[in-house]
Amino acid sequence: MYHDTTATLQLVQNAYICKPEAIQKLSEIQALHASSSDDAEVVLIQPKHAFRQPDGRIRVLNKETESGAESLLCADLYRCFPSGGSSWTHIPIPPSFVPKRIGYEEDEEGEDGRFVFESEEGRIVKATQRQMGMAFRELDILMTGATEEEIEQAFYAMEQTVVPPPPVKRTAADNPPIPWNGGTLVFESEYQWFGGETHLEDRAVTLNLESAERERALELVPALQKLTEELASLDLAARRYAAEQLLEVKNDSWLDENEEELTEDDFAGRMTLESLTLDEDEEMTLWYEDGDLFWGHSICVRRSADGEWMSAEMMG
Numbered sequence: 001m002y003h004d005t006t007a008t009l010q011l012v013q014n015a016y017i018c019k020p021e022a023i024q025k026l027s028e029i030q031a032l033h034a035s036s037s038d039d040a041e042v043v044l045i046q047p048k049h050a051f052r053q054p055d056g057r058i059r060v061l062n063k064e065t066e067s068g069a070e071s072l073l074c075a076d077l078y079r080c081f082p083s084g085g086s087s088w089t090h091i092p093i094p095p096s097f098v099p100k101r102i103g104y105e106e107d108e109e110g111e112d113g114r115f116v117f118e119s120e121e122g123r124i125v126k127a128t129q130r131q132m133g134m135a136f137r138e139l140d141i142l143m144t145g146a147t148e149e150e151i152e153q154a155f156y157a158m159e160q161t162v163v164p165p166p167p168v169k170r171t172a173a174d175n176p177p178i179p180w181n182g183g184t185l186v187f188e189s190e191y192q193w194f195g196g197e198t199h200l201e202d203r204a205v206t207l208n209l210e211s212a213e214r215e216r217a218l219e220l221v222p223a224l225q226k227l228t229e230e231l232a233s234l235d236l237a238a239r240r241y242a243a244e245q246l247l248e249v250k251n252d253s254w255l256d257e258n259e260e261e262l263t264e265d266d267f268a269g270r271m272t273l274e275s276l277t278l279d280e281d282e283e284m285t286l287w288y289e290d291g292d293l294f295w296g297h298s299i300c301v302r303r304s305a306d307g308e309w310m311s312a313e314m315m316g
Helices: 005-016 020-027 129-135 148-160 214-229 231-253 264-270
Strands: 033-035 041-052 058-060 070-080 086-092 099-105 114-119 124-127 178-180 183-188 193-200 203-210 272-279 284-289 298-303 309-315
Touching: 005 020, 005 041, 005 070, 005 086, 033 099, 041 099, 058 070, 058 086, 070 129, 086 129, 086 148, 114 129, 124 129, 124 148, 129 148, 178 214, 183 214, 193 231, 193 272, 203 214, 214 231, 214 272, 231 264, 231 272, 231 284, 231 298, 231 309
Parallel strands: 203 272
Antiparallel strands: 033 041, 041 058, 041 070, 070 086, 099 114, 114 124, 178 183, 183 193, 193 203, 272 284, 284 298, 298 309
8 A cells, every 4th residue: 555645744743743543543554664752753664656767777756656667665754843844755765675674763862763774684774864864865866866876875874874963043033024125034933044925926925035144144135136026037937947857757757647748838837936045155946836747746946146047856
């Protein structure tokens, strides 16, 4: 049985807030899985739909394996936060490691506990979810894929991966609101950035100024102002760029049954801008609702500080 990640994340969220029915259902999942003692973290192992490209790289989609297609085992990583937020991602498991068991070890010093992967041959790999994410951060499993060797190296390196300490968290008291021509940017302590809003035609677009330091945020306001003034043309250019980069992937792997191949104009026309983020290096990221191009995944388009489009990716 395939476990849909959206439904499973909801189940994990309900278990985390101690809903008895959710806790029971989580414990009864018919797949290798393990939870932290407070159900804040869950790892679940299941096969996903995979493509092996001519160069040997393997791409993995977040969906059930179709009949006759290749599959690859993945560990789905679910995490809930005290603030009320949650996250989900997955990492591939190398074909050389056939999981027999997965467990969870508490950390005696109060740090993140480790998940324990044990193979049929008795090999054991232990890692926190943060180590797992760091070990695989350079591999784009969804879009460009990775070789079996790259997957194996990242997986076995997880337990030695050093996770940097989290930065000092600022509060709204540290960072008073910033007035600007577009309104007011308010510090959001959960995300450690300043947030606001603008409009494109009749739609609201969320703005994120990705800095936890008010002094640096103030320096970035003029650049943010310029981007909002050019938002209509930026949006059009970003959607065209995304269509150029992702149309082949859409037509090769993400067409619904009886759906005809799309043109670049079709693709760009289905994207809807949701938010704009400007980081401390003045790199811009535009996030789009995908119009069901990729079954609800977001599309992320990045542009460098000097105005060059850098990447367009399907995310989430």
